[in-house]
Amino acid sequence: MKSGRLLLLIMIITVLVTGVVAAQDETVLVIGHAESTDSLDPARGYTQTKDIIDHVTYENLVTFPQADASEILPMLATDWTISEDGLTYTFNLRGDAVFSDGSPVTADDVAFSVNRLKYVQGSPSFLAADIASVTADDADTVSFTLTQINPAFLANLANTAFGVVNADVVRENGGSDAEDAATADTAEAYLNGTSAGSGPYLLESWEPQVETVLVRNPNFYGDAPYFDRIIITNIPEAATQKVALESGEIDLALDLTSDQIAPLEGNPAISIYRGPGNIVHFLLMNEDPDIGGPVSDPLVQRAIRLALDYEGYQALWGGVQPGSITFVGNAYAFTPEQGVKRNLDEARALLAQAGYADGFDITLEYPIFTFQGVNMETNAQKIQADLAEVGINVTLSPAELQVALENYRTGAEGFGYWFWGPDILDAIDMLAFLPGGKVADERALWTPDRADAALNDLVARARVATDPAEREEVFTALQASMQENSPFAPFIQPDVQTAFRSDIEGYVWHPQWLLDVALLSRSM
């Protein structure tokens, strides 16, 4: 009996070992991720998990560069034109793209996908709300008519919600692009089980809350990605992701916090990616003299921008100095080199000119909060030290997040420290910080009637300009103007961090889809 058990044990071990060896024939990448999605249907899911998966299983008309949102690049469309009135966009398709079943990607598929997105009333459908109509002019030409000018329209089209689905296949499986698609479309279950797109990968299976498996799309018309199979396994606890990464069970841990990444430093089996994210930390100075006091004075505002030790914040958090209020990597955004340079003499001169030669006392309000590893308290102390050098005596006034938010949102804050993550990956996002925008109007009380006419004109142009040359001119002028005169002082765009096994190559963080698994490979 005992020898029988031993035999069984040996058998088990043998099978186990051979099983492992056999599995190594194909290239497999295992990603640990706290899964967050309720749908992988391009028209219904609106989560980070869905973006990671749909980004490689579907393709869009246009896309962003690999690492940022600095420009709009062709994808399924080779080129496009925008009508004079900015309301009609016409795209020419590349013609050689095929879906995973081998059938060509046509203008009909695009029209079907967009109408379906618009009418299923899924979470991302609002992105298509300003599309009045979309029509296939011929097999390779599709045109959109908008209800109103939207300069961020192309950026919206790069969202995975606009991933082009194989219309025939989706129709066969219950899909509908009719106005009653909210009830008539029943293709979600199908699209949660497999993908119907033209991306480099194919969704093999999704077991919600357990794992998602992607395999190479055999009919992909572009360069084949490195990995045969990608397994995204749901590990809700970041601490468990860390353990699984250390043991080599997963190749990439997507949800580690920076204090979990720090101890991995020096582990030769693990590499850490660091690159600027898309969060900008800034100071807010209220334009209302009754609320802002001395910092409502434009000269003082400029002096404060000149007094900040930009390099010091990078020493703390990595990252870059934002060139302006919008993140480096956004379209038309100023580069770090174009940012404000520290100049204490000029700052002191400006303060003297404003009547504060001996400085002044001010209270800085901010939340007790750590975001993506950046502790706001640490920054607040550094701001205090920086401004002391030009004679501004800052008293720190931290508050619980909800309390501080209330003051910030109602515009009751005189001098505050906050951060901003873009709502839209387009230059238009910075309009929130200009007169007429949310942050400017409601929080800094920098309303159009407090701004000069020239600036208001520029803002008005920025809202409707669709021509790239004109957009560049307008947004450059706006950013330059904000360096001279505005109630905001952006000072750091910290790094984001991701940890993975050292043999994984090609990792890049992206502000839209977080991670492009098709770019990854394993070194020999």
Next chain:
Amino acid sequence: MTFFRYIARRVLFTIPILLGITLVSFLIANAVPADPINVNLPQSQLNNPEIVAAFRAEWGLDKTPVEQYLTYLGNLAQGNLGRSIKTRQPVAEDIARFLPATIELATNATALGIILGVGLGVASAVWRNQWIDFAARTLAVIGVSVPVFVLALIFLSVFHAQLGIAAGPGRLDFTMDEPAMLTGLFTIDSLAAGRLDIFANAVAHLVLPSLVLALYVAGLISRVTRSSMLEVLGMDYMRTARAKGVRESLVVMRHGLSNALIPILTVIGLSYGNLLAGAVLTESIFAWPGIGRYMFRASTSQDFPAIMGVSLLIALIYVVVNLVVDLLYYFVDPRIRAN
């Protein structure tokens, strides 16, 4: 015949219990001062009254609470637990998908806990106030008092990541395919499919989470076993048995343990029910796709149908486990049989 009448009576009693549970969980879920709309719709849709109205109608949130409850009971009578707001799947299907993982873990952990707990408890009673007693009692205190998430993380990083002698998170290696679905218990399904490699892998992955939960269970069981055994060991009939020359091992196990079993069974039943109701923290840390994690997600997203379904399931589990324990009393204790 009295035995079957006893069972029938107990089963009948469960109906009002389950009804009560539906009412209580419905009231609690509705008493939460938050609108499920806010958790389940993105901001952009919240601004659109049409979408909000459609969502309310779809999930019956536009009806009065009394109507909602009666509709739920009506569906329940037909075996329909409703559809989860979060996963958009029938709740019954979700439960069928997540429960087997929990059953597999809870059963293993309880079995391990019984072996450890009863063994330690008996040993500490027999060798009272000797080193083995102190060791067992210390272990029991550690088992019950160290939070499971701490134990789980320590075990994972020591035995898995550093020493490499135990399998890591998940029910299987992440690169391994699941066995064809039969019972949902991977150990059984893999054997049924003749896949010894999957079986071995599933067993390996069960070790750490089972051990973490078993330490807690063993802590409870060993304390109860010890005190119950001490009581029995002092009884006159024990002395009589020894005087008759019965072997010591037989005295302890047959005359001692079997008479001390009733409170031990009660604790085992309660802790098994507890583990089946989902060990949220252990399941999260070990990436174990069980009912505990499902329930946690449902409650944080105010997924009413899922919350109600899981509450009902948990109540049912407790009722069944208690019934089984009561039946075991019947077999263990002749006095209950006599009554």
